[in-house]
Amino acid sequence: MSNTYTEEDLARNLEVQEYKYGFTSDFKSDTIPVGLDEDVIRLISSKKEEPEWLLEKRLQAYRAWTTMKEPDWAHVNYEKPDFQAISYYSAPGQTKKYESWDDVDPEMKETMKKLGISMEEQQRLTGTAVDFVVDSVSVATSFKKKLGELGIIFCSFSEAVENHPELVKKYMGTVVPHTDNFYAALNSAVFTDGSFCYIPKGVRCPMELSTYFRINEGGTGQFERTLVVADEGSYVSYLEGCTAPMRDENQLHAAVVELIALDDAEIKYSTVQNWYPGNKDGVGGVFNFVTKRGLCERNAKISWTQVETGSAVTWKYPSCVLKGDNSIGEFYSVAVTNNFQQADTGSKMVHLGKNTSSTIISKGISAGESQNTYRGLVQIHAGAENARNRSECDSLLLSDRSGAHTFPYIECKNSSARVEHEATTSKIGEDQIFYCQQRGIDSEKAIGLIVNGYCKEVLNHMPMEFAVEAQKLLEISLENSVG
């Protein structure tokens, strides 16, 4: 059988009506007062015992940010966050890092258990190294040794700054400069932690590298920073998944992810995004304003695969800059919105090199009163001889009150380019639901089944365990969305 993950595995979770991961853990935090100015940035930097050059970078970004305006071109509507009402730093009470799994705070273990991602299980079942980030500071890193033997660096961003400053200095901000956009500038000024990964020349990373993010402190913004560098001829598959506890006030999340694939390297970056979406009436929920971009050198390949089910407002365009000749960029996305969620997401494929090719497959699913927008840009520069792009953007409506919108932009400056774009919008078929019901599958499960089928092309690009988790999320987030 070709498909190993099964729908009924997911169905088990269907009893859960409210947001499944809605809880907060109670461990001591070290949080600085709300507000943002140069002193706060200096404080963050000194708390993290950072080198001078990084503080300088932060201050530059901050100064740029103060001159920038929050973008308002996206098809989303929300009350703009008050950036002076946010606390920009929070770290778990203990500053000491855990030496081994046994040393990990029992409260923390409980948190992970509730998430259904107990580390023992993750390690045993998936052979996955998990770098668990709670409130911006990583507290547990595993499989370090095995990775170390291959020269692979996989650590928190702070550790990378401390132990591999030359790599961080060389690559940080090269794909997403701090001047890129409002949120990227903010992140560059105040980021607290995140993940760093370096795969040396010719090394194929033997396991999926995964990081679980989690917002855990009320009113605390999350400013993660991820940097993945795949050196020449190397390969890595990186997983990013996140869940957030239930909150009433809006929480801002403005992450920056930079990927660099040097000559002949390949990076697969998969995301399951499940931040708290707000309640049924649209109260609360995370604002997710993310900048994700990858740079491909010669013959390199970057694939972004994402399943986005969470957040009240999502603004996110994982992109590829296809700089090297023959490089390949891919974007596979499922974005689900329910209740009052709003998502404006898509991809940018910038073709600079010759014979570059890109693929965009986007599946938007809207239920309830939600708004779901695909926004994409395919840019073929003058020097990009024989560039190819194929884009396919499908929207599925589960309710009459929800909206699906598609904004595909194409800019082509080279006549040898071949760009194909297809878009469809459909309503979930009553006939399909009845057919399932007639075979004994109730309408809620039927929708889960049909939606999962609809997303299969994207889910197939995810590592298996992750795809299973993604399917669960699809079902959970579409509960009570019939009609």
Next chain:
Amino acid sequence: MLTIKNLHASVEEGHEILKGLNLGVKAGEVHAIMGPNGSGKSTLASVLAGKDGYEVTGGSVDFDGVDLLDLEAEDRAKEGLFLAFQYPVEIPGVSNINFLRTAINEIREYRKEDKMSAKDFLAKVKTASNLVELDSKLASRAVNVGFSGGEKKRNEIFQMAMLEPKLAILDETDSGLDIDALRIVSEGVNKLRSEGRSIILITHYQRLLEYIQPDFVHVLNDGKIIKTGTKELALELEEKGYDWINEEIAQ
């Protein structure tokens, strides 16, 4: 097994389609329902299966001791009612096998039985697909997507064999099947006949009834059963059409 009394049903706009239909089917019996286009055969099947969009305005349906009309569509299926659709529906991205595994386990859960093991399930897939000579590739392809008309019909009977219903309603399963396929599928249905299982065959063609011998043949016209006979009635219909029955009734 099934007792339909004075069933009236309308489409939502208030247009009445079933106009006082009576039918009794005992366990193990095979009944054929014939009748002109638009007489309400598929509507009867849809109403029995619990499709949205039809309003039952009168009458009752007893299915093996339960009030069928009181149940949700999925619970009717779980009680053992199966409908082979006149127009099977496509579900992209969902494999036939996954679809059926979900269905079987839902049904088993309803009956407070354990999930079927992967081994038993696969063995069952093998037996059921052999029964109707379904290409094994079709079992793992997405439900009905890109299936030919005949393959879709064959797939319906494959699903019936998998789900082992108490009552199966086959809505024009014979139409669209080539001569060989008709024989194969009919033989499959015959093998599925058993003491505890009843079958209602909706068809336009006497030929099907040569393969699957019915105990009774009914003529449905304008929302009512207007004549009931044995399989000889089907031969008579083939020869004379439907008009003579109306004339007979008028006299």
